[in-house]
Amino acid sequence: MILAVLTAGAKAADATAGSGGAAASLVPYAFSDELGGFSILAISGAGTRDDPVHVAQSFRTASPVTLVVRATRPINPFGPSGDFATGTIHIVLDVTNETGIPWVGLELELQEHIHEPSIYGDGLSFDQRQIERVTATSDAFANAHYDFEPYDRLLFEAGALNPHAHAEFRFVITDITPLPTFYIKLDPRIPAS
Secondary structure, three states: OHHHHHHHHHHHHHHHHOOOHHHHHHOOEEEEOOOOOEEEEEEEOOOOOOOOEEEEEEEOOOOOEEEEEEEOOOEOOOOOEOOEEOOEEEEEEEEEEOOOOOEEEEEEEEEOEOOEOOOHHHOEEOOHHHOOOOOOEEOOEEEEEEEOOOOOEEEEEEEEEOOOOEEEEEEEEEEOOOOOEEEEEEEEEOOOO
16 A cells, blocks of 8 residues: 555655656655555645645544655755755645544554653654644644643644544654654544443
8 A cells, every 4th residue: 555655745846846746855754554444545745834734544443543754855954955855844635524423532642662652752753842732733623732841742622523524633753763663543532321
């Protein structure tokens, strides 16, 4: 599935840039649904504040799933965006709930190593340096709650996402010591029975 994701990202960059070969440099990260439970439907954007990566997803399970993120450009935290994977990614997840169960929240957890929550010393966070201002929002959930230590989690709550409905989740990921691959665990919160 990763090949399809890379192709979708490159086509989206081509459409955004309006040119052929040079546009591929606008996509410094690839996003993959290879671990299952959801499908990536479309990808566009460069990951900058003005042109965030927009990942359209359809969830088939209300269990936690993992989004795989890979650098497709050389890594350089101080390099120009587009030419390098800088470790700063502005993301919009456009999520469709196809689980048949309403959600009362969505928790995201960053992981440098699969199934291991990010820790303070790894440099990966939901824009932890900007803790005094909220950089995460959703059109379906009123609150975004950061939980930075001892892991990096972001919980969207105070709202609902009904079956067959979709919502946007906007956030920023920063990594001061970027690795070629990291993971975002996505955990839909469902009502207690």
